[in-house]
Amino acid sequence: MANILELLSSPGLEAVRPLVGPLDAVEVTGVRLEPRPDRLSAIPAGTVAVLLAPVPGHLLDVAVRDAAAAGAAALVLTGVTEAPHGLPAEVTATARALAERGRVAVLYAEGDLAALVVAVERAVAGSAADALARVAAAAREVTAVAGDPDRVAAAAGRALGVPVELRAAGPGEEGAAAAGPDGEIRLAAPARPGHAGTAVRSVLALAALAAAGGGHGDVPVRSRGRLLAELLVAPQDQAARLAARGRALALPVDGWHIALRVEAGGLDASNRPKALDAVMSQALTLLRTWDGPAAAPGTTTAPSASSPQSADSVQWNAALVDDALVLLSTWPADPGTNGRRATLARARRVVDRLAGLRPEAGLRCGVGSPHRGPLGIRTSAREARAAVPRGAGAAVAAHDAVGLDRMLLEWYASDTAREAVSELLAPVLALGPERAEPLLRTLQGYLDHNNSPARAADALHLHRNAVGARIRKVVQLTGADLNEPDVRLALQLACRAGLSAHPTEPATTTGGTPDSPTTQ
Numbered sequence: 001m002a003n004i005l006e007l008l009s010s011p012g013l014e015a016v017r018p019l020v021g022p023l024d025a026v027e028v029t030g031v032r033l034e035p036r037p038d039r040l041s042a043i044p045a046g047t048v049a050v051l052l053a054p055v056p057g058h059l060l061d062v063a064v065r066d067a068a069a070a071g072a073a074a075l076v077l078t079g080v081t082e083a084p085h086g087l088p089a090e091v092t093a094t095a096r097a098l099a100e101r102g103r104v105a106v107l108y109a110e111g112d113l114a115a116l117v118v119a120v121e122r123a124v125a126g127s128a129a130d131a132l133a134r135v136a137a138a139a140r141e142v143t144a145v146a147g148d149p150d151r152v153a154a155a156a157g158r159a160l161g162v163p164v165e166l167r168a169a170g171p172g173e174e175g176a177a178a179a180g181p182d183g184e185i186r187l188a189a190p191a192r193p194g195h196a197g198t199a200v201r202s203v204l205a206l207a208a209l210a211a212a213g214g215g216h217g218d219v220p221v222r223s224r225g226r227l228l229a230e231l232l233v234a235p236q237d238q239a240a241r242l243a244a245r246g247r248a249l250a251l252p253v254d255g256w257h258i259a260l261r262v263e264a265g266g267l268d269a270s271n272r273p274k275a276l277d278a279v280m281s282q283a284l285t286l287l288r289t290w291d292g293p294a295a296a297p298g299t300t301t302a303p304s305a306s307s308p309q310s311a312d313s314v315q316w317n318a319a320l321v322d323d324a325l326v327l328l329s330t331w332p333a334d335p336g337t338n339g340r341r342a343t344l345a346r347a348r349r350v351v352d353r354l355a356g357l358r359p360e361a362g363l364r365c366g367v368g369s370p371h372r373g374p375l376g377i378r379t380s381a382r383e384a385r386a387a388v389p390r391g392a393g394a395a396v397a398a399h400d401a402v403g404l405d406r407m408l409l410e411w412y413a414s415d416t417a418r419e420a421v422s423e424l425l426a427p428v429l430a431l432g433p434e435r436a437e438p439l440l441r442t443l444q445g446y447l448d449h450n451n452s453p454a455r456a457a458d459a460l461h462l463h464r465n466a467v468g469a470r471i472r473k474v475v476q477l478t479g480a481d482l483n484e485p486d487v488r489l490a491l492q493l494a495c496r497a498g499l500s501a502h503p504t505e506p507a508t509t510t511g512g513t514p515d516s517p518t519t520q
Contacts, residue, residue, distance in 0.1 A: 003027055004074050004105045009161030011133040012119030019091055019106045021099030026073040031120040037063040045071030048120055054079045061094045068102020076107045131199035134159050138203040142210040147248035149185055149211035156207035160200055164189045176204035178212040185212040224251045229319035232381050236485050243374040252315050252330045257377045258343045259368040260327040261384035266362020275361055276325045279354055280318045286350050287316045326381055335370050348396045364388050367398040421494040427477035442470040444495035447488055
């Protein structure tokens with residue numbers, strides 16, 4: 001049998017609030033609705049007595065005294081008014097003293113009193129219904145915080161009414177374990193007899209999977225999908241927090257990402273979410289089947305010597321974002337040209353297969369470029385969105401920098417755009433074409449490669465020190481803070497538009513010698 005403290009953890013009793021008196025002094029034997037407080041002296045010991053009507057303060061003192069004399073476990077008040085200090089106005093200092101001395105808990109409840117009685121009876125009996133209710137409550141609670149072991153353990157403990165700890169089980173305890181991204185997660189809780197013990201074992205098994213990141217079932221995948229959706233649409237300053245949650249859920253945010261965006265242009269807005277939700281499951285099944293076992297989140301496969309970026313090292317995740325499906329392929333290192341081609345081929349294959357299954361959906365797909373890290377997910381997804389084909393023609397298209405340059409040229413043709421670019425780059429342009437052009441090309445390459453001097457140097461055939469020197473020169477001239485996303489975007493657009501409008505051959509080194517660090 002349980003005392004009041006343990007009882008209050010039971011599903012259905014969340015709205016019951018302790019007021020005064022000890023919660024662990026008497027074991028609960030039953031519950032009754034009591035319309036007349038003057039009959040409390042006759043209730044059986046261990047009863048939870050639920051008063052059907054408010055009791056004035058001077059009568060509450062008597063009610064508490066009678067309940068204590070009968071050995072009641074608790075007296076539940078209903079329909080009382082709140083006083084400024086947080087306790088109901090009817091709970092006097094005398095009532096408090098009587099409750100403490102008589103070892104009876106005084107509680108407050110509102111809402112459906114019949115449901116409260118049923119929940120108490122179920123918990124007292126320790127029946128299969130109570131065990132099932134606890135497992136159901138735990139399923140809701142622990143999956144909501146999946147990937148966070150501490151919060152999962154706390155949620156499981158609340159559902160069970162017993163402490164759940166992150167450690168191996170000892171003698172007289174129940175335990176469960178699951179493999180997580182950072183090692184095995186182990187949970188322990190006190191053993192319970194009968195149906196309560198069944199609930200403990202079931203909840204621990206579920207909680208261990210949730211704490212470890214969720215395994216590979218539908219609920220954990222949906223959790224990663226929700227997190228991915230948040231990462232795609234949240235403000236930039238929240239990316240770090242969401243990335244940390246992603247790591248806890250085994251979402252590989254730190255790899256190299258290529259995003260696919262699938263839109264259902266053949267359906268009206270009301271039918272798209274349901275259709276794309278079904279398409280998501282089908283697409284993930286196809287892609288993970290084609291790409292092998294490592295495509296499932298949380299697994300890793302060593303690349304083969306002959307293919308450092310083999311398909312077996314790709315992981316796939318998905319999210320529904322603003323009436324579209326985003327499929328994210330993640331690689332442990334830069335997939336390069338071969339990886340981009342392989343991803344485009346997979347996109348064409350999966351869209352072709354899904355279009356055969358759902359011809360009415362009018363599926364179209366855009367494929368982004370590879371980008372690294374949490375911000376790389378967002379960048380590739382933006383590129384995929386821009387690449388989605390419109391109108392007749394192929395159903396799948398990849399982000400094309402040349403096509404982007406054509407769009408920027410059209411934008412740059414406006415007087416407003418030319419004035420904005422000229423103002424932003426004025427200190428650099430003032431150096432004259434011969435000195436400005438190498439600086440702008442280096443800045444464009446640096447920004448295109450996520451502020452990486454090494455990658456920009458490789459793309460531009462320059463020494464890394466030369467790239468660093470040129471970027472420092474640009475910052476000195478413009479005063480731009482290249483750590484600010486908005487500034488980076490503005491400069492990136494300005495460089496692309498300006499250089500596309502006045503194309504010249506890129507600056508090259510002479511005599512096969514890398515630029516010196518002082519090259520401007």
